[in-house]
Amino acid sequence: MRQELIHVLYTYNNSFAPDNEPLGTIKGHEIDITLNIDRTYPPVLRRPAYPGSPRPREAFEKHIQELIQLGVLRGKVGDFQELNTYTVPDRYPIPRIQETLAQLSKAKFITSMDASKGFHQKVLTPKAKRLLIIITHCGIYEYLRMPFDIKNAPSNYQRMMNKIFPTQLSEGWLIIYIDDIIMCYDSWSLHLERLARVLHKAAE
Structure with missing residues (x-):
């Protein structure tokens, strides 16, 4: 059984994100930000830099550099x-935890996967990039990918995942909770077949 599983994982190894390499993007699913037309959003660059006490500055600067290296941020993690x-x-609705647990209770085999920095794999529209600028003690930056703490990030990501895996969801054995993917099986052979289908789709 172990060798069969290793074979499937090796066959679809390009579905997994390598460490310390630029993060991939999800094709065809840019995210935009729609503002309330009844209110005028103040210009971002007229604001003072986000305050930072000496103690966390080093960790903050390290995180900024990691995001730049991954292609998530560029010079030009914020409070939005x-x-x-x-x-x-x-x-857009997020699945209920109770319904998910009820579905899992019927399965003999369960596989769980997490999208590596899933939100950061979503590309922003030019308009959204202009709004997602952060001013820090170490410079001005703009997001190129979706950050974790904007208002509609979870709903937007859930909608996208449901569009990517519609067939698997309709068959009732796949559960998606934002960037977490859970697969339920009644047999080991189904486990291998369905895992291969999901990994193949993820690599597209």
């Missing part, structure tokens, strides 16, 4: 609380 108050909410 004010932007979120201007953003039109996305009401």
Whole structure:
């Protein structure tokens, strides 16, 4: 059984994100930010830099450099609380935990996977990039990929994942909770077949 599983994972090894390499992007699913037209959002670059006490500055600067290396950020992780108050909410539903647990309770085999820095794999539209600028003690930066703390990030990601895996979801053996993928099986042979299908789709 172990060798069969290793064979499937090796066959679709390009579905997995290598460490310390530029992060891949999800094709055809750019994210935009829709602002409330009844309110004027103040210019980002007129604001003071986000305050930073000496103790966490070193860790903050290291994180900034990691995001730049991954292609998530570029010179030009932020606090978007004010932007979120201007953003039109996305009401796309997130699965209920209770329903997910009920579905899992019937399975004999379960596989769980997490999208590596899933939100950061979503490319921003030019308009969204202009809004997602952060001013720090070590420079001005803009996001090129979706950050974790903007208002509609979870709903947007859930919608995208449901569009990528519609057949698998309709068959009832795949559960998607934002960037977590869970597969349920009644037999080991189904486990291998369905895992291969998901990994193949993820690599596209």
